[in-house]
Amino acid sequence: MTDMLRAPAEVKYADELDWLESIDTGPKPFSWRLSPRMVRLFVLGSERADGLDRPVAQKWFGDRSFVERSIVTLASDRGLLLIGDPGTGKSWLAELLAAAISRNSTLVVQGTAGTTEDHIKYSWNVSMVIAKGQSPDSLIPSPIMTAMQRGVIGRFEELTRTTSDVQDALISILSEKYVSIPELKDDSINTVFAQPGFSIIATANSRDRGVNDLSSALKRRFNFVRIPVVTNKKSEAEIVRFRTVELLRRHEIELDVPPTLLDILLQSFADLRTAAASATSDDEKLESSLSTAEQIGVLEDAILHSQFFGDRSLRADTLARSLVGSLARRSPEDLAILNKYWHGTVEKRSKQEAGEWEGFLSGGREAIATLS
Incomplete structure (x- = not known):
């Protein structure tokens, strides 16, 4: 951690996650590293009634129901969309959830006006393509495709900052759970299927309404969790x-x-x-x-x-x-x-x-x- 300006949550809290995993006896969906109860405990912290040998600090401050609904959504086959005003902790909650569930919160696509379909599917190593042609070795998977292959959580920040073409590319990923690679002719390698445990946590700024609104088709693929501004x-x-x-x-x-x-x-x-x-x-x-x-x-x-x-x-x-x-x-x-x-x-x-x-x-x- 001393060599990182900002360590991701799974590195920062590695010792705590290791300990929680060692005492976790609850059922775990898919390839999850922690059970849903332990994920909630990691995010919201422990209480005396939990009867743990060591305390677990609270890392996200908000209503317990928001965290529980987020965890339940990720245990299903639907994507999770955290929406709210800037500074309400959406990205931090997404990072904590990905760290607890997959021990990897770094498979992130940052949505901007310049984000393209390649950023959420795949691109090519141009020099390798020129030398050897298009092949699995010259393919550069996006963070989302990597998450699909590993069966872990992928993250998409500021979804409404991206254009409708980019948003539409998510629809097939969230519904069909695979990405086709037509450039590869071999039927055995030209489709990447999502492994069990794959899901997407997206965030959206409610102040960006009207910039690039989500289509009704994409909205149906997400469960919405609205994170309010903390006023207490x-x-x-x-x-x-x-x-x-x-x-x-x-x-x-x-x-x-x-x-x-x-x-x-x-x-x-x-x-x-x-x-x-x-x-x-x-x-x-x-x-x-x-x-x-x-x-x-x-x-x-x-x-x-x-x-x-x-x-x-x-x-x-x-x-x-x-x-x-x-x-x-x-x-x-x-x-x-x-x-x-x-x-x-x-x-x-x-x-x-x-x-x-x-x-x-x-x-x-x-x-x-x-x-x-």
Whole structure:
């Protein structure tokens, strides 16, 4: 792990997965490495009632029913589509599920406007084709085809960012469970059949609605699980703390995040979400989705700034400058919204509650003035 900037879940939690596999006595569908109950336990963490010899940390924070429905879907012959706003943990949940079920979460296709059918089926090694012609040796399988051959989970990120031609190529894979290779003439090798255990976890951004909508035929091949934005402050605080601990460990930083500053961060995002919900036009909303992931990004920015350019202690004014710098993406629209929030809400709180809110007020004002 020390040689990886970001280790995949199956590497990061390899010891835990090995242990869970060694004590797992439950029935396992197909080629699954863990039973459905153990997959859920790996993702959501253990409880005292589980009676385990060692605790299992919670890795994804959300409703238990979302995880259970996802696991049940993957145990069937249908694909799983995780849909929700940016920053709701769709990709992280997909990675954890693939790691627990297949011990491989890296068979991923990243959907973009430039994604082609080759990215989900196969392509060719041009130099080998020129030298020896088209053969199984010159074939380059896509991550999805590799998942089919191995009987494991393949992942497709940002499905609605891809064109309809690419999406249509998934229909036959999800329904027929094979890929034809007409360039290979031998009937024994020109079709790749999916092995038991193969499935696809796709993610889609609900804010991309209208970009490349899914066809009704493709929708029927997926079970939808909608992941809502976390609005419960307790759950959101747990997520931010969990990710912050990982961040500090990765950067080898010894720092305690003051609970009062974490409360200010959570309250600020809650206030800005409320303002966005009551806005009557897009110009009155921040371009940011104000997701939990963006909160973590703001906190990471503030921690690293304090570490490299401060006295290595997190302060309210630094947090405020990081928040403004991260959320002010449009000028003058976003700056005007943040300026209104600072003068209408933060200033009021600094007078009523004082403490860290005063430093947060001054740091935010300074940042807004610098960007204006």
